[in-house]
Amino acid sequence: MRDVKIALVGYGIVGHGVVDVLSRKRKMLREMGLNLRLVSVTDHTGTIASEEGIDGEKILGEKTLGKVATSSMKGKEAIDAIDSDLVIEVTPTNIVHGQPGLGHMEAALSGGKHVVTSNKGPLVVSFNKLHKMAENNGVMLKFEATVGGTMPLISLVERTLVGNTIRGIRGVFNGTCNYILTRMTDESIPYAHALSEAQDLGIAEADPSYDVEGVDAAGKVVILANALFGMNIKYSDVEVTGIAGITPEALGLAKDKGYAIKLIGDVPALTVRPTLVPLASPINVSGTLNSAAIYTDLSGTITVTGLGAGSIETASAILSDVISIYRTKRIDAIF
């Protein structure tokens, strides 16, 4: 049995999902030969730590750690102080300066701890530096959950399509925009109307600019370009146009000609913009789905689609990353 001490940093929606999933999957993981022990959870109110492993059911009811915290340590201080093998970083994202996640990841990696994250900001701001830091310290940095939610894009390219040269990736990288465009098309309603419906449903935020202006999708383009295409680009290298200018008339006209209009991110073109997509194309997904077409030299075009977000869904992508770090031939053999 491989024993792994996990420190979780961030206890919002995704953090709760991680605690929940680790708890639900304990038995299955042990059957795989992995004992994932959650030795600490840290948020902006403090830290709960336990060498034996924290019982998920005892803390899942708490919105923050305030009442159950065993120490006032936060962020980097907690990462440095707690003896762990792997840090799961899921604090709120900031794609301008990457903090506080960037500092957390640097602390973990320089301390010889693996990092698994769903936090885009630090990777958008500083992917190559973090990647090098992981290499130099002999640990891994895994970030499947940063791109496309449950859609297993990075792992698919790195593992399954490993014999291929990847020529490009194009897709729908933001579920909120895709929901709005789908509703505008299906109901012939204007942008403002569909946006407000999405806000009522919790699909769009009160300030929707991060999604609808293409910022989120562009962040994903930066991560894919640096991680899978060996590029070294910044957010400002991506040409970004959002969806606010799209009218139901344009969507209707496109549909009559056999096209949908989707907000498409493109690597290595480094663009995010409303784009005509043939109705029959596999990347033409509806609702909050994300999609990605991967253009390869040998396998043709492979497309993958999945839910763009969700607490348990994102936690599941994080769990896959954790397992892949400790995966051995022996684990392979159970299939």
Next chain:
Amino acid sequence: MRDVKIALVGYGIVGHGVVDVLSRKRKMLREMGLNLRLVSVTDHTGTIASEEGIDGEKILGEKTLGKVATSSMKGKEAIDAIDSDLVIEVTPTNIVHGQPGLGHMEAALSGGKHVVTSNKGPLVVSFNKLHKMAENNGVMLKFEATVGGTMPLISLVERTLVGNTIRGIRGVFNGTCNYILTRMTDESIPYAHALSEAQDLGIAEADPSYDVEGVDAAGKVVILANALFGMNIKYSDVEVTGIAGITPEALGLAKDKGYAIKLIGDVPALTVRPTLVPLASPINVSGTLNSAAIYTDLSGTITVTGLGAGSIETASAILSDVISIYRTKRIDAIF
């Protein structure tokens, strides 16, 4: 550098693709730390063997090995006689008795050699026995290319979605049927007309029954059920209906109501039959594409699509399997 001696058995369309891909990718593979040495190629006319490795360019122009064979050894005899680490089995498939591939795989596995294959027949007939044989001999049996061509379904489930419990898989598993149904829908032409067009284009065989009666798709259902769901079923356990009874009128009526009619394979339902699929569903792919929706407990529904067949495409799936057998942490680190 890991040196791997590969014996290729079968030199038809896929076999040629394997030789081509191994040759094209030699440099990339060596950068990954893998020296894949093709020490023999065997077909129904004999064997060409070379300890130093066969130069792909010297044999790719030959339709069979007749003129270049260095020995008259065939099949099992060649597998036993030639010193190899891994056998790639790509002889013509037979899903009734599985031969000659079944005998080839048994010879390889019992001789302590890994097996990678695109040959459905032996796995449909005898998956659990072959799987056990591999385990008992401490080697691996890999068969990504048997299901869905380039669509990386098995690897996706085994590796990328590893934290999930898979509840079901439904999809379009036969590109020939899907091409015919797509043409019937788009052009409102009858079945016989679309079939004959597909035959002219080489998409359907002169005797199309293996595809259009659902036999091929049902074979894939058997493999998925046994390999990914731990079942122990035979071909006769699958309820199969082909596409010959579908009319352009039915397709048109379905479309008016927002549906496509697709030949859908379903595990664990163990059915292959024409099924209504919502037009907006990600498994509603057109032309010769294959698709599969994977229903999971944590990640929701993940859909993958890709080309159903092709020489280089199938060889690429085989190469991914070969790499995955020898993949180490060090190989991971190049990404």
